[in-house]
Amino acid sequence: MSLRLFTHQLRSEQLLFWRSKEAALFIFLFPLLLFVLLGSVYTGKIYGVPAPQALLSGLIGYGCANTAFAGLAITLVLRREQAILKRLRATPLPASTYVAAMLVSTLLVFALQTAALFCLGRVLYGTPFPTAIGSLILAVIVGSAAFAALGVATASLIRSGEGSSAVVNFILLPMAFLTGSFGPTRHYPSFLRAIGDVLPLKYFVDLVNAIFLKGHAIWTKPLALAILAAWGLGGLLVAVFKFRWEPREG
Amino acid sequence: MSAIVVRGLRKSYGELEAVRGLDFEIEEGEVFGLLGPNGAGKTTTVEILEGYRKRDAGDVSVLGHDPERPGREFRERIGVVLQQSQLWQNITVREMHTMFAGYYEHPRAVDEVIELVGLESKREARVKTLSGGQKRRLDLGLALVGDPDLVFLDEPTTGFDPAARRAAWEMIRSLRTLGKTVLLTTHYLDEAEQLADRVAVMREGVIVRIGTPRELTTTDLEVEVRFRRGGEDVVITTTEPTRVLYELTSEAVARGEELERIEVRRPTLEDVYLTLTGDDTE
Ligand SMILES: Nc1ncnc2c1ncn2[C@@H]1O[C@H](COP(=O)(O)OP(=O)(O)O)[C@@H](O)[C@H]1O
Numbered sequence: 247m248s249l250r251l252f253t254h255q256l257r258s259e260q261l262l263f264w265r266s267k268e269a270a271l272f273i274f275l276f277p278l279l280l281f282v283l284l285g286s287v288y289t290g291k292i293y294g295v296p297a298p299q300a301l302l303s304g305l306i307g308y309g310c311a312n313t314a315f316a317g318l319a320i321t322l323v324l325r326r327e328q329a330i331l332k333r334l335r336a337t338p339l340p341a342s343t344y345v346a347a348m349l350v351s352t353l354l355v356f357a358l359q360t361a362a363l364f365c366l367g368r369v370l371y372g373t374p375f376p377t378a379i380g381s382l383i384l385a386v387i388v389g390s391a392a393f394a395a396l397g398v399a400t401a402s403l404i405r406s407g408e409g410s411s412a413v414v415n416f417i418l419l420p421m422a423f424l425t426g427s428f429g430p431t432r433h434y435p436s437f438l439r440a441i442g443d444v445l446p447l448k449y450f451v452d453l454v455n456a457i458f459l460k461g462h463a464i465w466t467k468p469l470a471l472a473i474l475a476a477w478g479l480g481g482l483l484v485a486v487f488k489f490r491w492e493p494r495e496g
Numbered sequence: 497m498s499a500i501v502v503r504g505l506r507k508s509y510g511e512l513e514a515v516r517g518l519d520f521e522i523e524e525g526e527v528f529g530l531l532g533p534n535g536a537g538k539t540t541t542v543e544i545l546e547g548y549r550k551r552d553a554g555d556v557s558v559l560g561h562d563p564e565r566p567g568r569e570f571r572e573r574i575g576v577v578l579q580q581s582q583l584w585q586n587i588t589v590r591e592m593h594t595m596f597a598g599y600y601e602h603p604r605a606v607d608e609v610i611e612l613v614g615l616e617s618k619r620e621a622r623v624k625t626l627s628g629g630q631k632r633r634l635d636l637g638l639a640l641v642g643d644p645d646l647v648f649l650d651e652p653t654t655g656f657d658p659a660a661r662r663a664a665w666e667m668i669r670s671l672r673t674l675g676k677t678v679l680l681t682t683h684y685l686d687e688a689e690q691l692a693d694r695v696a697v698m699r700e701g702v703i704v705r706i707g708t709p710r711e712l713t714t715t716d717l718e719v720e721v722r723f724r725r726g727g728e729d730v731v732i733t734t735t736e737p738t739r740v741l742y743e744l745t746s747e748a749v750a751r752g753e754e755l756e757r758i759e760v761r762r763p764t765l766e767d768v769y770l771t772l773t774g775d776d777t778e
């Protein structure tokens with residue numbers, strides 16, 4: 247893989263992302279907006295810390311699924327159905343470089359968003375900056391990778407461009423609710439919590455909570471890491487076997 | 497040297513035999529037209545040569561490569577305009593060209609390509625503000641920015657108004673001046689006639705005629721001899737116009753008559769095309 251091509255494509259992906267107002271707004275700004283809203287509604291303590299800090303932790307989870315899963319899935323379906331992927335395949339840009347640049351670009355957006363959440367929390371609600379930085383960075387990378395794999399898998403299963411963003415959000419929003427990304431789930435009925443317990447976002451939020459709220463290292467949550475990784479691997483398998491580069495023939 | 501050699505090419509989709517044994521060669525620097533109605537198998541053929549689809553049978557060589565194993569060198573040397581593709585809407589014409597130029601080892605200068613395809617006034621315009629014809633020119637620019645030796649154009653002007661079509665023709669003609677080999681598909685007869693050095697007429701997955709536009713009209717097809725006699729139009733269709741004219745005129749001279757409005761008409765390429773493609777009413 248040539249580094250020149252990779253950086254060229256990474257720059258291109260960043261240009262495409264920030265130039266598209268809808269993507270930049272919905273993917274990057276929306277979780278920040280939700281944080282400002284929810285932070286002003288909840289008061290008192292959640293999980294033994296001030297409410298805004300707990301909410302921030304949950305919204306990192308939502309941001310991850312929103313960026314890496316939903317954003318990537320929708321982008322890929324559109325690019326496939328508009329024959330953009332097909333057109334790119336006729337150029338010397340290797341598929342591996344293309345995929346790598348897309349993933350790193352997604353990670354970059356999510357990392358920026360996470361940093362913005364911390365700054366916003368600090369300014370608006372006096373939330374602390376994370377102490378276990380290394381663990382947090384690792385968690386962000388593992389989470390992005392797992393949700394990106396699930397995003398590519400979902401894109402592979404969606405057949406047409408129309409309604410793809412509805413389908414993706416139909417998965418994303420309930421998942422975020424059920425896994426505590428928008429606030430704690432302990433008052434939910436037990437069957438809802440049972441559903442939440444099998445979803446990957448639950449385990450990513452668990453990781454971030456342990457790291458950011460408790461200051462624990464990522465290794466203190468091996469089970470959550472394993473379940474998240476398992477979801478990611480499952481997504482990867484589907485992606486490898488089902489991904490198409492070309493639109494469906496009419 | 498041949499840029500493309502195709503021998504016994506076949507491709508089916510399930511039961512449907514889309515391409516049923518094609519043979520042709522395209523020389524370097526030649527502009528070659530695949531002409532045929534919708535469903536004739538043009539896109540299937542072109543996309544096999546571009547490396548998108550796998551053939552069922554036959555030998556194919558494109559710039560010395562088997563397109564089923566397209567390496568980087570192959571990608572460097574081809575330029576592609578797909579029958580249908582939409583590109584990113586929010587970046588400018590120049591940014592798009594720069595993006596594609598970055599994929600190639602030896603790209604052409606971006607501004608030069610933009611001028612070549614006549615988009616210099618739209619250099620800083622976002623893609624979504626371009627008209628259909630301008631978007632097609634952008635496609636062409638992106639196909640040329642890597643400075644390919646061989647350019648594939650799948651129905652480059654379908655849906656254009658006459659003025660846009662003429663502009664596109666000028667551009668495609670300029671590819672010849674650049675020394676590019678061009679494989680062009682079209683279902684417009686005049687387009688093939690105007691642009692191609694040689695034309696293969698396709699119908700239902702086979703080539704029914706191949707040759708220069710001139711050769712296609714000067715083969716065994718019939719010629720019409722028309723005149724008026726006794727106030728009525730007479731039309732004689734024949735494959736031997738010389739003999740027919742001789743008989744008619746010597747008879748008329750012997751009787752001291754004049755053959756009014758006598759005229760010999762060669763079939764146009766359009767007549768040939770309609771005959772070959774089975775009077776497709778398009
Ligand atoms: N991917 C495909 N799957 C199934 N049938 C196809 C596919 N592509 C083309 N066909 C069929 O093959 C025939 C030839 O199509 P195509 O090569 O697109 O012709 P043309 O480009 O000359 O219009 C048509 O009947 C078309 O419906």
Ligand SMILES: [Mg+2]
Nearest residue numbers: 538539540579
């Ligand atoms: Mg076609």
